[in-house]
Amino acid sequence: MNEKRRRLQMLTSQTQWLILISPGILLLVFFFVLPMVKLLQMSFMEYDRLTLYKVVFTWENYGKFFGDPYFIEMIFNSLKVGFYTTFFSLLIGYHVAYYLTRIRGIERTILTAAFLLPIFVTILVTTLGWYIIFLPFGIIQNLLQFLGLHEGPLRWIQNISVLVAVLTHLHIPYVVLILVASIQDVSQEKLDAAKILGASTFHVFQKVVIPLTVPGIVSAGILTFTDSISSYLVPALITGHKISLMPLSIFSYTSELMNWPFASAIAILLLVITFVITYGVIVLTNRMIGRGKWEMV
Amino acid sequence: MIIADSPSLQVEVKEAFLRLENVGKVFGKLQVLENFNLSVEEGEFVTLLGPSGCGKTTALNLIAGLLSPDSGKIYLRGRLVNDVITRKRRLGMVFQTWALFPHMNVYENVAFGLRMQKKSKEEIDKKVKAMLELVRLPSVYEKYPSQLSGGMRQRVALARGLAVEPNILLLDEPLSNLDAALRKEMQVELKRIHEQLRVTTIFVTHSQEEALVMSDRIAVMRNAKILRIGSPSTLYRDPRSKFICTFLGEANLFDGKVIDVHGSKASVKFREIVLKAQPMTPFVENCQILLALRPEMISVRKEPSPSADNSLRARIKEMIFTGNSITYYLDVAGKELVALEYQKTLEAIPKKGSEVFAEFEATAFSVLEEE
Numbered sequence: 105m106n107e108k109r110r111r112l113q114m115l116t117s118q119t120q121w122l123i124l125i126s127p128g129i130l131l132l133v134f135f136f137v138l139p140m141v142k143l144l145q146m147s148f149m150e151y152d153r154l155t156l157y158k159v160v161f162t163w164e165n166y167g168k169f170f171g172d173p174y175f176i177e178m179i180f181n182s183l184k185v186g187f188y189t190t191f192f193s194l195l196i197g198y199h200v201a202y203y204l205t206r207i208r209g210i211e212r213t214i215l216t217a218a219f220l221l222p223i224f225v226t227i228l229v230t231t232l233g234w235y236i237i238f239l240p241f242g243i244i245q246n247l248l249q250f251l252g253l254h255e256g257p258l259r260w261i262q263n264i265s266v267l268v269a270v271l272t273h274l275h276i277p278y279v280v281l282i283l284v285a286s287i288q289d290v291s292q293e294k295l296d297a298a299k300i301l302g303a304s305t306f307h308v309f310q311k312v313v314i315p316l317t318v319p320g321i322v323s324a325g326i327l328t329f330t331d332s333i334s335s336y337l338v339p340a341l342i343t344g345h346k347i348s349l350m351p352l353s354i355f356s357y358t359s360e361l362m363n364w365p366f367a368s369a370i371a372i373l374l375l376v377i378t379f380v381i382t383y384g385v386i387v388l389t390n391r392m393i394g395r396g397k398w399e400m401v
Numbered sequence: 402m403i404i405a406d407s408p409s410l411q412v413e414v415k416e417a418f419l420r421l422e423n424v425g426k427v428f429g430k431l432q433v434l435e436n437f438n439l440s441v442e443e444g445e446f447v448t449l450l451g452p453s454g455c456g457k458t459t460a461l462n463l464i465a466g467l468l469s470p471d472s473g474k475i476y477l478r479g480r481l482v483n484d485v486i487t488r489k490r491r492l493g494m495v496f497q498t499w500a501l502f503p504h505m506n507v508y509e510n511v512a513f514g515l516r517m518q519k520k521s522k523e524e525i526d527k528k529v530k531a532m533l534e535l536v537r538l539p540s541v542y543e544k545y546p547s548q549l550s551g552g553m554r555q556r557v558a559l560a561r562g563l564a565v566e567p568n569i570l571l572l573d574e575p576l577s578n579l580d581a582a583l584r585k586e587m588q589v590e591l592k593r594i595h596e597q598l599r600v601t602t603i604f605v606t607h608s609q610e611e612a613l614v615m616s617d618r619i620a621v622m623r624n625a626k627i628l629r630i631g632s633p634s635t636l637y638r639d640p641r642s643k644f645i646c647t648f649l650g651e652a653n654l655f656d657g658k659v660i661d662v663h664g665s666k667a668s669v670k671f672r673e674i675v676l677k678a679q680p681m682t683p684f685v686e687n688c689q690i691l692l693a694l695r696p697e698m699i700s701v702r703k704e705p706s707p708s709a710d711n712s713l714r715a716r717i718k719e720m721i722f723t724g725n726s727i728t729y730y731l732d733v734a735g736k737e738l739v740a741l742e743y744q745k746t747l748e749a750i751p752k753k754g755s756e757v758f759a760e761f762e763a764t765a766f767s768v769l770e771e772e
Contacts, residue, residue, distance in 0.1 A: 293500035296467050299487045300494045301514035301565060311513070315504045393504060399547035401503045401554070 147368035157365050165369035175370075178348040179377070184264060185349065186333030189271040193328045194321060196272065197279030202313075204280070205287045223277045231341050234270045262346045270342055271332045279324040286320020287313070289400055316400070318393045326382050333378060350374045416479035418443040418601055419464065419569060424473030426459055433459045435625040437473065441569075444599040446592075450612040451622030452648075457605045460622075461571050464603065466490050477568060488517070493562030493600075494571040497578060499554045501546040507533070507557050508542040514565035532560040535594060552583045559591075563600065572604040576611060588614045609649045613637065621645050639681065643769045646693045653699075653738050654769070655692040662686050666763060674734055677710045679763035691769040698765035699740035701729050702758045703751055710763040713738075717753050731759055 147165055150158040169175045200219060204212060222230055237243045248254035290313055298308045314321075336351040345352060350370055357367035390396065417440035426434040434456045441447050449457040462468040463475065466487035475482050482490060493514075501510050511532055515525045533539050536556040546554055555575060562570055572591075576584045592615050595602055606612055612619045613633045620630045623644055629636065640646035643654070657671035667684040669676045669692060678684075678692060705712045715731040715738065727750065731738040738759055751757050 291498065291500065293496045293498055294502065296465070296487075297494065297496060297500040297561075298502070298513070299467070300465055300490075300492050300571075301561070302488045302491070302517035303513075304488060307517060312502055316502075398504050398506075398545035401501065401546045 143368050143371055146365055147372045149365045149368075151363045151365050156362060165366045166373075168366065169369055169373065174348065175353075178350055178353060179373075181264070181347055182333050182350045182374070183377070185267060185271065185335075185339075186329045188264075188268040189275060189332040190325050190329040192268065192272040193275040193279045194325055197276050197283055197324065198321070200276070201280045201283035201287050204284050219280050220277050222274065223281075227274060227337060230274060231270060231338050234266075234273070235341055262343045264343075264347060267339055267342050267347070270338055271335060274338065275328045275332065278327055282324040282327070283317065283320050286317045286323075290316045315393050318389050319395070322386060322389050326385065330378050330382065334374060416476065417441060418445075418478060419603075420474075420476040421460070421464070422474045422476070424460075424463060424470045424475060426456075426463060426468065427471050432625050434463070434470075437625075437627060439620060439627065439630070441601060441603065443601055446595050446602045446604065446615060446617045448604045448606060448612040448616040448619045449622055450606060450609065450619050450648075453607055455622040456625045457607075457622050458573060461573055461603060461605050464569065465492055465494060465571055491565065491568050492571055493565055493567035493569075494573065495555075495558045495562050495575040497574040499546075499558040499575070499578075501554055501558055501561070503546050506543050506545050507538070507549070510546070510557055511560045511564050513561060518565065528564055529560075532564045533557075535563070535597070536560045536590070551579050552587065555579065555587060556590075559594070563594075563598065567600065570600050570602045572602065574606055576606070577608070584611075591615055613649065621648065639767050640693065641767070641770060643691065643693075643771060646767070646769055651696050651739060652693040653696065655694070657690055657692060659684050659686055659688050659690055672734055672736065674713060674736075676766075677763045678766040679710075680766045680768045682768045691771050692766045693769050694761060694766055696728070696739040696741035697743075698761050699738065699742075700760045701727075701731070701740050701742055701751060702760055703755075705758045706760060709760040711759075711761050713759045715757050715759045717751060717755055717757060720753055722750075729757075731757070733759060 146157065148161050148163070150160050150162050150164060152158045204215060204219070207215070235242070245254070245257065294312060294316075295308055298312045303311060334351050336355055339347070339349050339352055340355075343349075345356075351374070354367050354370050354374070357363045357370065419439075419441040421437055421439045424434060424437040425432070437456075437460060439447075439460075449460055451457050459468065463470050466482070466485065470483060477485075477490060502513065505513065508529055511529045512525050515528055520528070529542075530539070533542070536559050538553060538556045538560065541549065541553065546557065549557065555578075558575070576587050579587060588611055591604075595615070604611075604615060616633055618630055618632055619636055621628045621636065621644075628642055628645060629640075636645060637649050640649060640652075646652050646654075655669070655671045655676065657669040657676065659667050660670045660675070661668040662684050665683070666677060666679045669678050669690060671692075676692070680692070684690070700709075701715075701717075702712075713733045715733045717729055718732050718737070719730040721728045724744075726741055726743045729740040729742065731740055740759060
C-alpha cells in the first residue's frame with residue numbers, strides 16, 4: 105500500500121511540470137505549429153480556379169515570385185520599411201529612455217505617461233491622426249493650398265518616408281518601455297566611475313552604456329523590426345497599393361485574388377527573411393558583447 | 402586672492418595639494434554643505450567621518466567634479482578646478498558598490514583608465530599587472546566581476562582607481578558592503594597600499610573604527626559642516642566637543658560644577674561625588690563643566706589604593722568577559738560608569754554584584770564643550 109503510494113507520488117512529481125506546462129503547449133501546437141505546417145504545405149500546392157488549390161507538390165509559386173522583378177522589389181521595400189523603422193525607433197527611443205532614467209519625481213511621471221499613452225490607444229486611431237494630417241486633402245495639403253503654394257492632391261506624401269515616420273511613431277513607446285528597463289540596470293555610479301577614469305561622454309556611451317544595454321536594444325529592435333515588416337494596417341491606410349509590400353500582397357492574394365498557394369509562399373518567405381535576420385542579429389550581437397560570459401553586477 | 406591669481410607669486414606660496422575654500426552646496430532647500438574648508442597635503446590620508454546625511458559624500462563628489470559647488474572654490478595642485486570637468490581632474494575613485502564594468506574582465510576593468518589616457522599596449526600591460534600584483538590579485542585577469550567575491554571586486558576597483566596614477570584617490574565608503582572580518586582585512590590592506598604608494602587619499606566613512614585605523618587626519622562632520630580636523634589620537638584623547646567624544650568611541654560624561662581650584666588641579670562636584678580633575682584646559686571656579694572619561698582610563702580594584710587621585714566606591718551591575726578584556730558596568734551613587742580593563746595578571750576577577758573601587762587619574766579627564 106505504502107509502496108504504491110510512494111510510486112504514485114514519484115510519478116506525480118515527475119509529471120507535475122508536464123501537466124502545468126501542457127495548456128501552453130496545446131495552445132502553441134493548435135494555434136501556431138499546425139497552421140504553420142498547413143501554410144508551408146499550401147505554399148507548395150497549385151492554384152486552381154475552381155477548387156482554390158490542387159494537392160500536388162510544386163516549386164511553381166516560389167519560381168513565380170523570384171522570377172518577377174516586381175516581387176523582388178517588394179522584398180526590398182519591406183526590408184527598407186523594417187530597417188528604417190527599427191533604426192529611427194531605436195535612435196529616438198534610446199534618447200528618450202536614457203533621459204527618462206536620469207530624471208525623478210513629477211517630471212518623470214508626466215514624461216513617462218506622455219510616451220506610453222499611445223500604447224493605450226488603438227493603432228487605428230493613432231494612424232488616423234496621421235492620416236488626417238498627411239493624406240491627400242489632409243491638413244498639410246489644405247494648408248499649402250490656403251497659402252497658395254500648391255494646388256491639387258499631394259501625391260508625394262504617400263511614400264515610404266511617411267510610412268516609416270508613422271510606424272516609428274507607433275513603435276517608440278514599446279522601444280522606450282524595453283530600453284528604460286535595460287538602461288535602469290546601469291547605475292549612475294558606473295557612469296561616474298568611467299568619467300572619473302577619464303572617459304568622455306562619447307566614450308562613456310560607447311564603452312559602458314551601450315554594451316551593457318545591448319540586450320535591451322536587441323529585444324526592442326527585434327520587436328520593432330518583426331512588427332513593422334509584417335505590418336498591414338498602417339501601410340494599407342498610409343500608402344495603399346502605391347508601394348508594394350509583402351503583407352499587402354499576402355492580403356491581396358488571399359482575399360481578393362483568392363490564390364492561397366501563392367499567398368502562402370509569400371508568407372513563408374516573409375517568415376524566413378524575418379527569422380534569418382533576427383537570428384543573425386542575435387548571434388552577432390551576442391558575440392560582440394561576449395554575452396553569457398558575464399552577468400550584470 | 403591677489404596672490405592666487407598672480408602666476409609669478411603662486412610658485413612661492415606653499416599651496417596645499419587640495420584645498421576647498423568656503424565651499425557650499427544646496428540641494429533644493431537643503432544646505433548639504435556649508436562653509437566647507439579643507440586642506441589636504443600631498444600623500445596624506447584624510448578621512449571625512451560623520452553620520453549619514455552630514456554631507457561627506459557630497460564633499461567627495463564636489464572634489465570629483467561630479468557635482469559643482471554653489472559657492473566657494475576648489476583648488477587642486479594650486480589650480481582652481483571649479484570649472485574643470487571630471488575626466489580632466491585625473492582622479493581615482495572607489496565606490497560603495499565598487500561600480501565595476503560587468504561586461505569587462507578584471508584586466509579590461511583595470512586597463513580602462515589607461516586606455517582612456519591612450520597609453521601604449523606595453524605600458525598598459527605592465528601597469529595593469531603591477532596594480533593587480535599590488536592589490537594581491539595576480540591570477541584573475543580573465544575573470545568577470547560577477548565571478549568574483551565581494552572582497553575581490555573591492556580589490557579590482559582599487560586597482561582600477563590606482564592604475565591611472567591619480568592626483569587623489571577618492572574612497573566612498575568602499576568597505577561598507579563587506580562582512581566584518583573582510584572589512585578588518587581590507588582596512589589593513591588599504592593602509593599598506595597607501596603607505597607603499599603614498600597617493601593622496603580622501604576616505605569617506607561613517608565608521609569611527611575605519612577612520613581611526615587608517616587616517617593621518619580625520620575631519621569629523623556634522624550637519625553640513627566640519628566640526629574639527631585632527632589626527633586620530635588627538636581627536637580621541639582631546640575631543641573637545643561632546644559629539645566627537647561620543648562618536649569616536651565610548652565615554653562616561655560628568656556634568657558637574659567646579660568648586661575649588663588649586664593651580665592646574667580642580668575639584669568638580671558631580672551629584673554628591675567630588676572628582677579631582679587636571680585636564681589640559683584651565684578651570685574657572687564656580688562654573689558648570691562637562692567632563693569626559695574613557696572607559697579604559699578606569700581601573701576596577703577590590704581594595705582602594707592610596708595613590709589614586711580618584712577612588713570611587715562602586716557596585717558591579719553587569720560585566721562582559723571577552724577574553725583579553727572585561728567591560729564593567731558600575732553603579733557609582735546612582736550613576737552608571739563603564740569601565741574597560743585589559744587582563745594583565747591572573748588575579749581573581751571581582752564578581753557581579755560585589756563592591757569595588759573605580760579608580761582613575763586626575764589627568765584622565767577631558768573637558769567638553771556642550772553644543
